Amino acid sequence: xxxxxxxxxxxxxxxxxxxxxxxxxxxxxxxxxxxxxxxxxxxxxxxxxxxxxxxxxxxxxxxxxxxxxxxxxxxxxxxxxxxxxxxxxxxxxxxxxxxxxxxxxxxxxxxxxxxxxxxxxxxxxxxxxxxxxxxxxxxxxxxxxxxxxxxxxxxxxxxxxxxxxxxxxxxxxxxxxxxxxxxxxxxxxxxxxxxxxxxxxxxxxxxxxxxxxxxxxxxxxxxxxxxxxxxxxxxxxxxxxxxxxxxxxxxxxxxxxxxxxxxxxxxxxxxxxxxxxxxxxxxxxxxxxxxxxxxxxxxxxxxxxxxxxxxxxxxxxxxxxxxxxxxxxxxxxxxxxxxxxxxxxxxxxxxxxxxxxxxxxxxxxxxxxxxxxxxxxxxxxxxxxxxxxxxxxxxxxxxxxxxxxxxxxxxxxxxxxxxxxxxxxxxxxxxxxxxxxxxxxxxxxxxxxxxxxxxxxxxxxxxxxxxxxxxxxxxxxxxxxxxxxxxxxxxxxxxxxxxxxx
Numbered sequence: 422x423x424x425x426x427x428x429x430x431x432x433x434x435x436x437x438x439x440x441x442x443x444x445x446x447x448x449x450x451x452x453x454x455x456x457x458x459x460x461x462x463x464x465x466x467x468x469x470x471x472x473x474x475x476x477x478x479x480x481x482x483x484x485x486x487x488x489x490x491x492x493x494x495x496x497x498x499x500x501x502x503x504x505x506x507x508x509x510x511x512x513x514x515x516x517x518x519x520x521x522x523x524x525x526x527x528x529x530x531x532x533x534x535x536x537x538x539x540x541x542x543x544x545x546x547x548x549x550x551x552x553x554x555x556x557x558x559x560x561x562x563x564x565x566x567x568x569x570x571x572x573x574x575x576x577x578x579x580x581x582x583x584x585x586x587x588x589x590x591x592x593x594x595x596x597x598x599x600x601x602x603x604x605x606x607x608x609x610x611x612x613x614x615x616x617x618x619x620x621x622x623x624x625x626x627x628x629x630x631x632x633x634x635x636x637x638x639x640x641x642x643x644x645x646x647x648x649x650x651x652x653x654x655x656x657x658x659x660x661x662x663x664x665x666x667x668x669x670x671x672x673x674x675x676x677x678x679x680x681x682x683x684x685x686x687x688x689x690x691x692x693x694x695x696x697x698x699x700x701x702x703x704x705x706x707x708x709x710x711x712x713x714x715x716x717x718x719x720x721x722x723x724x725x726x727x728x729x730x731x732x733x734x735x736x737x738x739x740x741x742x743x744x745x746x747x748x749x750x751x752x753x754x755x756x757x758x759x760x761x762x763x764x765x766x767x768x769x770x771x772x773x774x775x776x777x778x779x780x781x782x783x784x785x786x787x788x789x790x791x792x793x794x795x796x797x798x799x800x801x802x803x804x805x806x807x808x809x810x811x812x813x814x815x816x817x818x819x820x821x822x823x824x825x826x827x828x829x830x831x832x833x834x835x836x837x838x839x840x841x842x843x844x845x846x847x848x849x850x851x852x853x854x855x856x857x858x859x860x861x862x863x864x865x866x867x868x869x870x871x872x873x874x875x876x877x878x879x880x881x882x883x884x885x886x887x888x889x890x891x892x893x894x895x896x897x898x899x900x901x902x903x904x905x906x907x908x909x910x911x912x913x914x915x916x917x918x919x920x921x922x923x
Contacts, residue, residue, distance in 0.1 A: 459503035459504060462501055463503050463504065465501070466503075466508075466762060470486060470490045470761075471758075472486075473486035473487070477489075481582060481586075481867065481870070482863045482866060484757075484758075485761075485863065486758070486761070487758040487760070487761025487764075488761045489765060491766045492765035495768070496766065497769055498770055508759060508762070508763060511759050512762065513760065515755070515759055516718065516757060516760035517707050517718065518721070518753045518756060519753065520613075520718045520721040521703045521722065522746060523722060524724060524728075525726075525728060525742055525746060526602075526606075526725075527726045527729045528599075529657075529729075531599040531603050532606075532607075534596070538799065538801070539603040540607055541799065542796050542826075543606075543607035543611060546792070546793050547576045547577075547608055549795070550575035550788055550792030551569065551572035552792075553575075554568070554572030554573075554788045554792070555571070557787070558572070563850060566622065567840075567850055569619075570619055570837075570845050571837070571840075571846060572788075573615045573616070574833045574834075574836045574837035574840070574857075574858065575854075576612045576836075577829060577830060577833050578604075578793070579605070579828040579830030579862065580602065580605035580606055582866050583601050583602065583825045583828065584602055586825075586866065586869055587601065587873070589873075590877055592821075592873060592876075592877075597822075600822065601825045604822075605825070609722070609830075609832060610650065612836070613646070614642075614643060614646040616716045616718065616839065617645070617715040617719060618639050619839060619845075621639075622843075641714060642716075645710070645713050646710075646715045646719055648713075648715075649706070649713070649720055650723055653726045654726070656723075656724075657726055657728075660727055660730070660731065661730045664741075667694070671686070672687055695728070695741055695745055696742070699724070702724045703721055703724040706720035706721060706723055706724040707721050718835070728740060729743070761834075764831075764834045764835065767841065768852070768855055769851065773852040773855060773856070775849070777849050778848075778849050778856070779856065781850070782852060782855065783856065785853045785857040786861065789857040789860075790827055793823070793826040793827040794824070797819030797823030797826075800815050800819045800822050817876040817880075821873055821876055823872075824872050828865035828869060829858050
C-alpha cells in the first residue's frame with residue numbers, strides 16, 4: 422500500500438489544500454492521521470450535524486444546524502476535523518446535488534403566466550440588497566470590490582423554506598404562491614450568475630489594470646452563465662422528446678404484456694436511465710460550467726432544469742426525475758449537511774464575536790431586510806391595477822411576499838465564503854455577512870408563517886378567494902370569450918364559403 426513518506430506527503434498536501442481554501446494559518450490538528458481517532462472525529466461531526474439540524478428544523482432553519490456544527494468542530498473552536506479534503510469534496514458534491522434538486526422543481530407553466538412580474542420582482546430583489554450592502558460597507562471604509570462582494574451575499578432567497586411554508590398553508594398552487602416560488606427561483610439563478618462574476622473577480626482582479634479589464638471581468642462570466650442557462654433550456658426541450666421516444670419503443674417491445682405488467686416493465690427500464698442520465702448531465706454540467714468560467718453551481722441548476730419537464734405518472738405536480746430523486750433524499754440531505762458544515766469551518770469565531778464583527782453584522786441586517794421586504798410593493802392591487810397594490814392597496818398579499826423574499830438560504834453563505842477564500846473580503850466583513858445571513862435565515866420563517874396564517878384567517882372570515890386568483894380567473898374568462906367569438910366568426914366564414922360553392 423503506502424509507506425510512511427507517502428502518507429506524510431499526502432497529509433502535507435491536505436494541509437496545503439485547506440490553507441488555500443480557508444486562508445493562511447488555517448491548520449487542523451491531525452497528529453494521528455489515519456487511525457481510529459480520525460473516525461471518531463468524523464462520527465462526532467455527523468452526530469453534531471444530525472442533532473443540531475433537528476433542533477434548527479423546529480426553528481424552520483435546518484441548514485443552520487450544519488453550519489453551527491462546522492463552526493464548533495472547525496479550526497476556529499475545537500480544531501477537531503478529520504479527512505479535511507474528503508469532507509470538503511463530499512460537501513461540494515452535496516451542494517451541487519442540492520442546487521440540482523432546485524432545478525428539478527422549475528415550473529415553466531407558472532413562469533409563463535407571471536414572467537414579467539416575477540422577473541421584475543426577482544431582479545430588483547437581487548440588485549437592491551447588493552447596492553444597499555455596498556453602500557453600508559462604503560461608509561465603513563471598505564473598498565468597492567469588498568463592498569460589492571458583501572452586497573452579493575445578501576442577494577439570494579430561500580426557495581426551499583418558501584415552498585415548504587406555502588405547502589403547509591395550502592397556498593403553493595395559488596397565483597400568489599406561484600409568484601413567490603417563481604420569483605425565488607429566478608432570484609437564485611441571478612444570484613448564481615453574480616457568484617460566477619464574483620469568482621472571476623477573485624481569480625483575475627490582480628490582472629485588471631483598466632476600466633476595460635474590469636468590464637471584461639464582469640461581462641465574461643455573465644455571458645458564459647447565460648450560455649449555461651440557454652443550454653439547460655435547450656435540454657429542457659430535447660430530453661422530454663428523447664424520453665417519449667424511448668418510452669414508445671419500450672411499450673412496443675412489451676406490447677404482449679398486460680397493462681399493469683407493461684407499465685411496471687417500462688418503469689423498471691426507464692427509471693434507472695432517468696436517474697443515471699440526471700447524474701451524468703449534472704456532473705458534466707458542473708465540471709463544464711466550472712471550466713468555462715461560470716459557477717459550477719449554475720451548471721448543477723441547469724442540469725436539474727433540463728429534466729424538469731418529464732411529468733410524473735402518479736403526481737402531475739412533480740417531474741419524473743424529481744419523484745425518483747425524492748427516494749434518495751436521505752443521501753442528498755447528509756451530503757448537503759456536510760457542505761453546510763464546511764461553510765462553518767471557515768467562519769472566524771474571534772471576529773464573529775468581536776465588537777466590530779458583531780456590531781457591523783447587526784447593522785448589516787438592515788440592508789439584508791430592507792432590500793427584500795420592500796418587494797411586497799410589487800404585488801398588484803385587488804382589481805389587477807399596478808398603482809393601487811402593494812402595502813397600501815393589497816396589504817395581506819404584500820406582507821406575505823415581503824417576508825417570503827427576506828428569508829435567506831445556503832447560497833448567501835456560499836457566496837460570502839467564496840469571496841473570503843478568493844481574498845476579496847476581510848474577516849470582519851465576512852463575520853458581518855454571517856451574522857446578517859444567520860438572522861435572516863432564522864427569523865423570517867416565523868414572520869412568513871405569521872403573514873400566511875393572518876392572510877388565511879382573513880380570507881376564511883371574509884369568504885373571499887386569493888385576490889390574485891380572482892384576477893387570473895377574470896383574465897382567463899376574458900380570453901375564453903375572445904376565443905368563442907373567434908370560433909363563431911370562423912364557423913360563419915366556413916358556412917358562407919360552403920354556400921358559395923354549392
